[in-house]
Amino acid sequence: MEEDYVFKIVVIGDSAVGKTQLLGRFTRDEFFLDSKSTIGIEFQTRTVDVARRRVKAQVWDTAGQERYRAVTSAYYRGALGAVLVYDITRRRTFEHAARWVDELRAHADKSIVVMLVGNKADLPRAVSADEAAAFAEEQGLFFSEASALSGDNVERAFLRLIEEIHANVS
Ligand code: GDP
Numbered sequence: 001m002e003e004d005y006v007f008k009i010v011v012i013g014d015s016a017v018g019k020t021q022l023l024g025r026f027t028r029d030e031f032f033l034d035s036k037s038t039i040g041i042e043f044q045t046r047t048v049d050v051a052r053r054r055v056k057a058q059v060w061d062t063a064g065q066e067r068y069r070a071v072t073s074a075y076y077r078g079a080l081g082a083v084l085v086y087d088i089t090r091r092r093t094f095e096h097a098a099r100w101v102d103e104l105r106a107h108a109d110k111s112i113v114v115m116l117v118g119n120k121a122d123l124p125r126a127v128s129a130d131e132a133a134a135f136a137e138e139q140g141l142f143f144s145e146a147s148a149l150s151g152d153n154v155e156r157a158f159l160r161l162i163e164e165i166h167a168n169v170s
Helices: 019-028 091-095 097-107 129-139 154-169
Strands: 005-013 043-050 053-060 081-087 113-119 142-145
Touching: 005 019, 005 097, 005 154, 019 043, 019 053, 019 081, 019 113, 019 154, 043 154, 053 154, 081 091, 081 097, 081 154, 091 097, 091 129, 097 113, 097 129, 113 129, 113 154, 129 142, 142 154
Parallel strands: 005 053, 005 081, 081 113, 113 142
Antiparallel strands: 043 053
Protein backbone atom coordinates (compact mmCIF):
# COMPACT_ATOMS: atom_id res chain seq x y z
CA MET A 1 0.00 0.00 0.00
CA GLU A 2 1.12 3.52 -0.78
CA GLU A 3 2.07 5.76 2.10
CA ASP A 4 0.10 8.89 2.95
CA TYR A 5 3.15 10.90 3.94
CA VAL A 6 6.91 10.85 3.56
CA PHE A 7 8.75 12.61 6.37
CA LYS A 8 12.40 13.48 5.97
CA ILE A 9 14.19 13.24 9.31
CA VAL A 10 17.84 14.16 9.75
CA VAL A 11 20.10 12.72 12.42
CA ILE A 12 22.70 15.18 13.73
CA GLY A 13 25.18 15.50 16.59
CA ASP A 14 28.88 15.11 17.24
CA SER A 15 30.99 12.31 15.85
CA ALA A 16 30.68 8.88 17.49
CA VAL A 17 27.63 9.69 19.62
CA GLY A 18 25.79 6.78 17.96
CA LYS A 19 23.83 8.43 15.15
CA THR A 20 24.35 5.61 12.67
CA GLN A 21 23.54 2.95 15.25
CA LEU A 22 20.33 4.69 16.33
CA LEU A 23 19.23 4.90 12.73
CA GLY A 24 20.01 1.23 12.16
CA ARG A 25 18.16 0.29 15.32
CA PHE A 26 15.07 2.20 14.30
CA THR A 27 14.94 1.26 10.63
CA ARG A 28 16.12 -2.34 10.82
CA ASP A 29 16.23 -3.22 14.52
CA GLU A 30 19.92 -3.94 14.20
CA PHE A 31 23.09 -2.84 15.93
CA PHE A 32 26.27 -3.22 13.91
CA LEU A 33 29.52 -4.03 15.63
CA ASP A 34 31.26 -2.71 12.56
CA SER A 35 29.53 0.60 13.00
CA LYS A 36 30.56 2.28 9.79
CA SER A 37 29.17 -0.41 7.51
CA THR A 38 26.44 1.98 6.37
CA ILE A 39 28.81 4.70 5.22
CA GLY A 40 27.83 6.10 1.86
CA ILE A 41 24.18 5.29 2.30
CA GLU A 42 22.38 8.59 2.60
CA PHE A 43 19.14 7.49 4.15
CA GLN A 44 17.12 4.53 5.28
CA THR A 45 13.39 4.27 5.53
CA ARG A 46 10.79 2.67 7.71
CA THR A 47 7.05 2.90 7.31
CA VAL A 48 4.93 3.22 10.43
CA ASP A 49 1.24 3.78 11.14
CA VAL A 50 0.33 6.99 12.90
CA ALA A 51 -3.29 7.93 13.57
CA ARG A 52 -4.45 5.51 10.83
CA ARG A 53 -2.11 7.02 8.27
CA ARG A 54 0.92 5.34 6.71
CA VAL A 55 4.00 7.43 7.21
CA LYS A 56 7.27 6.65 5.52
CA ALA A 57 10.07 8.00 7.69
CA GLN A 58 13.09 8.72 5.51
CA VAL A 59 15.91 8.99 8.03
CA TRP A 60 19.13 10.63 6.86
CA ASP A 61 22.59 9.96 8.23
CA THR A 62 25.45 12.45 7.98
CA ALA A 63 27.73 9.58 6.89
CA GLY A 64 30.59 11.16 8.84
CA GLN A 65 30.35 14.65 7.30
CA GLU A 66 30.12 16.21 10.79
CA ARG A 67 33.78 15.35 11.36
CA TYR A 68 34.74 17.98 8.83
CA ARG A 69 31.97 20.44 9.77
CA ALA A 70 30.66 19.87 6.31
CA VAL A 71 27.03 19.18 7.03
CA THR A 72 25.55 21.26 4.25
CA SER A 73 22.24 23.02 3.92
CA ALA A 74 21.29 20.38 1.34
CA TYR A 75 21.26 17.88 4.19
CA TYR A 76 18.64 19.91 6.07
CA ARG A 77 16.56 20.82 3.02
CA GLY A 78 12.99 19.60 3.32
CA ALA A 79 13.56 18.00 6.72
CA LEU A 80 10.47 17.99 8.90
CA GLY A 81 12.21 16.42 11.89
CA ALA A 82 15.64 16.13 13.45
CA VAL A 83 17.10 13.71 15.95
CA LEU A 84 19.84 15.61 17.78
CA VAL A 85 22.07 13.06 19.46
CA TYR A 86 24.61 13.41 22.25
CA ASP A 87 26.46 10.73 24.19
CA ILE A 88 25.54 10.67 27.91
CA THR A 89 29.05 9.41 28.74
CA ARG A 90 30.79 12.40 27.08
CA ARG A 91 29.78 15.77 28.48
CA ARG A 92 31.26 17.74 25.60
CA THR A 93 28.87 16.15 23.15
CA PHE A 94 25.99 17.48 25.28
CA GLU A 95 27.56 20.93 25.51
CA HIS A 96 27.78 20.95 21.71
CA ALA A 97 24.05 20.30 21.41
CA ALA A 98 23.52 24.09 21.65
CA ARG A 99 25.67 24.51 18.53
CA TRP A 100 23.65 21.91 16.68
CA VAL A 101 20.48 23.77 17.62
CA ASP A 102 22.05 26.92 16.12
CA GLU A 103 22.84 24.93 12.96
CA LEU A 104 19.21 23.90 12.72
CA ARG A 105 17.97 27.44 13.27
CA ALA A 106 20.32 28.62 10.51
CA HIS A 107 19.71 25.91 7.92
CA ALA A 108 16.47 24.06 8.60
CA ASP A 109 12.83 24.99 8.25
CA LYS A 110 11.48 27.06 11.16
CA SER A 111 8.83 24.48 11.96
CA ILE A 112 11.24 21.51 12.17
CA VAL A 113 10.44 19.22 15.12
CA VAL A 114 13.50 18.24 17.13
CA MET A 115 14.02 15.25 19.40
CA LEU A 116 17.09 15.51 21.64
CA VAL A 117 18.40 12.01 22.34
CA GLY A 118 20.92 11.20 25.05
CA ASN A 119 22.34 7.97 23.64
CA LYS A 120 24.38 5.17 25.29
CA ALA A 121 22.02 5.03 28.29
CA ASP A 122 23.44 1.53 28.91
CA LEU A 123 26.72 3.13 30.09
CA PRO A 124 27.68 5.25 33.16
CA ARG A 125 26.53 8.81 32.67
CA ALA A 126 28.36 12.16 32.67
CA VAL A 127 25.19 14.20 32.00
CA SER A 128 22.09 14.04 34.20
CA ALA A 129 18.69 13.50 32.63
CA ASP A 130 17.32 16.52 34.54
CA GLU A 131 19.91 18.82 33.08
CA ALA A 132 19.26 17.60 29.56
CA ALA A 133 15.49 17.84 30.04
CA ALA A 134 15.87 21.45 31.23
CA PHE A 135 17.97 22.31 28.16
CA ALA A 136 15.41 20.65 25.89
CA GLU A 137 12.54 22.55 27.46
CA GLU A 138 14.35 25.87 27.17
CA GLN A 139 15.07 25.21 23.48
CA GLY A 140 11.65 23.78 22.63
CA LEU A 141 12.93 20.27 21.90
CA PHE A 142 11.48 16.92 22.83
CA PHE A 143 13.82 14.78 24.90
CA SER A 144 14.58 11.14 25.57
CA GLU A 145 17.53 9.09 26.69
CA ALA A 146 18.04 5.89 24.70
CA SER A 147 20.44 3.08 23.94
CA ALA A 148 21.06 2.00 20.38
CA LEU A 149 22.93 -0.97 21.83
CA SER A 150 20.09 -2.36 23.96
CA GLY A 151 17.36 -0.77 21.86
CA ASP A 152 15.81 0.90 24.91
CA ASN A 153 13.62 3.87 24.01
CA VAL A 154 14.87 4.10 20.41
CA GLU A 155 11.56 3.21 18.82
CA ARG A 156 9.66 5.38 21.30
CA ALA A 157 11.80 8.43 20.61
CA PHE A 158 11.46 8.11 16.81
CA LEU A 159 7.74 7.40 16.99
CA ARG A 160 7.15 10.37 19.25
CA LEU A 161 8.99 12.57 16.78
CA ILE A 162 6.97 11.18 13.86
CA GLU A 163 3.71 11.71 15.77
CA GLU A 164 4.61 15.30 16.51
CA ILE A 165 5.50 15.96 12.87
CA HIS A 166 2.23 14.33 11.83
CA ALA A 167 0.30 16.56 14.26
CA ASN A 168 1.92 19.57 12.56
CA VAL A 169 1.22 18.59 8.97
CA SER A 170 -2.25 17.09 9.27
P1 GDP B 1 28.15 8.25 14.80
O1 GDP B 1 29.53 8.69 14.42
O2 GDP B 1 27.46 9.30 15.61
O3 GDP B 1 27.31 7.77 13.67
O4 GDP B 1 28.32 7.03 15.85
P2 GDP B 1 28.22 5.44 15.58
O5 GDP B 1 26.81 5.03 15.37
O6 GDP B 1 29.21 5.07 14.56
O7 GDP B 1 28.68 4.92 17.02
C1 GDP B 1 29.93 5.30 17.57
C2 GDP B 1 30.42 4.26 18.54
O8 GDP B 1 29.55 4.17 19.68
C3 GDP B 1 30.47 2.85 17.95
O9 GDP B 1 31.59 2.19 18.49
C4 GDP B 1 29.19 2.22 18.45
O10 GDP B 1 29.29 0.83 18.53
C5 GDP B 1 29.03 2.86 19.82
N1 GDP B 1 27.62 2.99 20.23
C6 GDP B 1 26.62 3.57 19.52
N2 GDP B 1 25.47 3.53 20.22
C7 GDP B 1 25.75 2.94 21.42
C8 GDP B 1 24.97 2.65 22.58
O11 GDP B 1 23.76 2.91 22.69
N3 GDP B 1 25.63 2.06 23.63
C9 GDP B 1 26.96 1.76 23.57
N4 GDP B 1 27.50 1.18 24.64
N5 GDP B 1 27.72 2.02 22.49
C10 GDP B 1 27.13 2.60 21.42
